[in-house]
Amino acid sequence: DAGVIQSPRHEVTEMGQEVTLRCKPISGHNSLFWYRQTMMRGLELLIYFNNNVPIDDSGMPEDRFSAKMPNASFSTLKIQPSEPRDSAVYFCASSFRDQETQYFGPGTRLLVL
Amino acid sequence: GNSVTQMEGPVTLSEEAFLTINCTYTATGYPSLFWYVQYPGEGLQLLLKATKADDKGSNKGFEATYRKETTSFHLEKGSVQVSDSAVYFCALSDDYKLSFGAGTTVTVRA
Numbered sequence: 001d002a003g004v005i006q007s008p009r010h011e012v013t014e015m016g017q018e019v020t021l022r023c024k025p026i027s028g029h030n031s032l033f034w035y036r037q038t039m040m041r042g043l044e045l046l047i048y049f050n051n052n053v054p055i056d057d058s059g060m061p062e063d064r065f066s067a068k069m070p071n072a073s074f075s076t077l078k079i080q081p082s083e084p085r086d087s088a089v090y091f092c093a094s095s096f097r098d099q100e101t102q103y104f105g106p107g108t109r110l111l112v113l
Numbered sequence: 114g115n116s117v118t119q120m121e122g123p124v125t126l127s128e129e130a131f132l133t134i135n136c137t138y139t140a141t142g143y144p145s146l147f148w149y150v151q152y153p154g155e156g157l158q159l160l161l162k163a164t165k166a167d168d169k170g171s172n173k174g175f176e177a178t179y180r181k182e183t184t185s186f187h188l189e190k191g192s193v194q195v196s197d198s199a200v201y202f203c204a205l206s207d208d209y210k211l212s213f214g215a216g217t218t219v220t221v222r223a
Contacts, residue, residue: 004156031209043157043202043213055209091156100145100164100206104156 002026004105006092012111018080021108024073025094033102034067034077035091043091049075082112115140119203119214126193126221134188134217136177136203144205146170146179146186151200151216160188160201193221 005024013019025032034046048056052069060067064083069075079086089109093102120135138146145164149157161170166181175190186203198221203214 033209042215045210048209050209093157095209100147100209100211101159101162102211104149104158106154106156 004092004094004103006090006105006108008108009106010109010111012113013082014113015083016081017112018078019082019086019110019112021077021090021092021110023075023077023092023105025075025092026096026103027073029094029096029103030072031095031102032069032075033093033095034075035093035104037089037091037107038087046077046090079110082110084112086110087112115144115205115207115210115212117203117205117212117214119201119217121215121217123218123220126219128195128221128223129192130221132188132190132193132197132219134201134203134219136186136188136214138184138186138203138205140184140205140207142207143181144207146177147204147206147211148175148177148186148188149202149204149213151202153199157202193219195221195223197221 007022032049046059047067049069067077089107091107093104095102116139147162148160150160161172163170163179169178177188200216202216204211
């Protein structure tokens with residue numbers, strides 16, 4: 001079975017540019033999570049969707065960040081405009097029923113110059 | 114609020130050595146507890162979990178027991194291999210939210 005799929009795996013962009021990260025959850029999972037991992041702050045939950053509806057976006061750093069889930073098989077995390085402090089690894093995770101067990105994608109390593 | 118504290122690394126071991134990574138937690142109620150592993154350049158993978166007190170989670174030779182009296186969930190493996198080199202994260206769940214520890218980097222030398 002395919003796991004959580006994220007694209008791109010690596011992204012290098014310049015400050016001020018728009019960045020879009022993509023995620024395809026495991027088929028049948030109804031919960032989706034976006035995380036950010038940095039050395040300074042560790043793993044932080046950015047946003048949680050259940051049945052395509054955003055339930056908790058309290059971790060989204062600021063208005064420059066937005067996330068959507070137009071259907072059960074696709075989600076995006078957008079940063080506009082990007083800043084160097086957004087450089088991090090962004091993970092998508094999904095789960096089903098037993099929401100405690102989350103399955104993580106390989107991550108997108110973002111570098112903003 | 115909920116939090117997880119795990120031993121700081123890095124930890125460097127020789128092959129076949131015994132590994133212990135300490136993890137303690139603070140939580141209201143009785144959360145489920147997890148160990149995730151992250152290999153270089155990859156995402157987090159669930160290693161094992163325990164959902165109630167005295168439960169023992171185990172996988173790939175790793176074990177951890179949910180100790181309510183000491184609020185701990187220490188990870189152990191009796192004989193590590195080079196392939197166990199990774200970052201290990203202890204976590205607890207509060208409904209849908211996972212709270213992670215800072216991670217412990219383990220390096221196993223041949």
